[in-house]
Amino acid sequence: MAHQIEAMPKPDKILQLDGISPESVEAHWGLYQAYVNKYNEIMGKLEAADRGAANQIYSEYRGLRSQLTFAIGGVKNHEVYFDNLGPGGGEPSAEFGSLIERDLGSVENMKAELKAAGMAGRGWAWVAFDWTWKRLDVYIGDAQDTFPVWDATPIIALDVYEHSYIRDFSTARPKYIDAFMANLDWAAINARFARYNISEHLG
Numbered sequence: 001m002a003h004q005i006e007a008m009p010k011p012d013k014i015l016q017l018d019g020i021s022p023e024s025v026e027a028h029w030g031l032y033q034a035y036v037n038k039y040n041e042i043m044g045k046l047e048a049a050d051r052g053a054a055n056q057i058y059s060e061y062r063g064l065r066s067q068l069t070f071a072i073g074g075v076k077n078h079e080v081y082f083d084n085l086g087p088g089g090g091e092p093s094a095e096f097g098s099l100i101e102r103d104l105g106s107v108e109n110m111k112a113e114l115k116a117a118g119m120a121g122r123g124w125a126w127v128a129f130d131w132t133w134k135r136l137d138v139y140i141g142d143a144q145d146t147f148p149v150w151d152a153t154p155i156i157a158l159d160v161y162e163h164s165y166i167r168d169f170s171t172a173r174p175k176y177i178d179a180f181m182a183n184l185d186w187a188a189i190n191a192r193f194a195r196y197n198i199s200e201h202l203g
């Protein structure tokens with residue numbers, strides 16, 4: 001039986017953002033659901049794919065396996081993104097805040113770095129913790145399936161594909177990124193940070 005997944009429950013909070021409209025978020029949520037559906041479709045088709053015919057130029061197996069990672073990225077990136085948005089405001093927890101200060105200088109500097117990465121990226125920008133080097137940094141991903149580094153865990157995800165902002169901001173990506181920063185749900189971000197027990201691994 002092929003592995004199948006379900007979309008995360010849609011949080012009401014993402015329809016209560018300041019400057020990012022519910023209509024825009026609803027349309028965006030639909031794209032996320034499409035990634036979930038495609039993951040399930042691809043996993044089903046892989047069971048029947050001819051592994052013996054796998055070929056790097058073209059093969060059904062190549063198409064399925066390579067686009068599977070695109071679907072997975074589309075699922076996981078959006079789940080971090082939607083989770084870290086909300087009207088609650090707040091600030092980093094003491095533990096996350098001290099790591100931000102240690103590795104990125106300050107919360108304001110982290111936001112400035114993430115904004116620059118969001119302007120420089122073609123798809124995504126993340127704040128992620130690298131478990132190999134035990135440090136926090138900002139990374140760019142140009143598409144759903146370009147991951148920055150292995151062994152890193154995204155804590156904050158900023159979607160900069162045009163579908164994220166074209167409805168509310170036309171092509172003004174900086175205004176969208178400013179709205180994103182103003183709508184960070186720090187309670188959710190702190191909970192994500194705490195989930196990984198990162199502080200226990202800092203030594």
Ligand SMILES: [Fe+2]
Nearest residue numbers: 031159161164
């Ligand atoms: Fe998106």
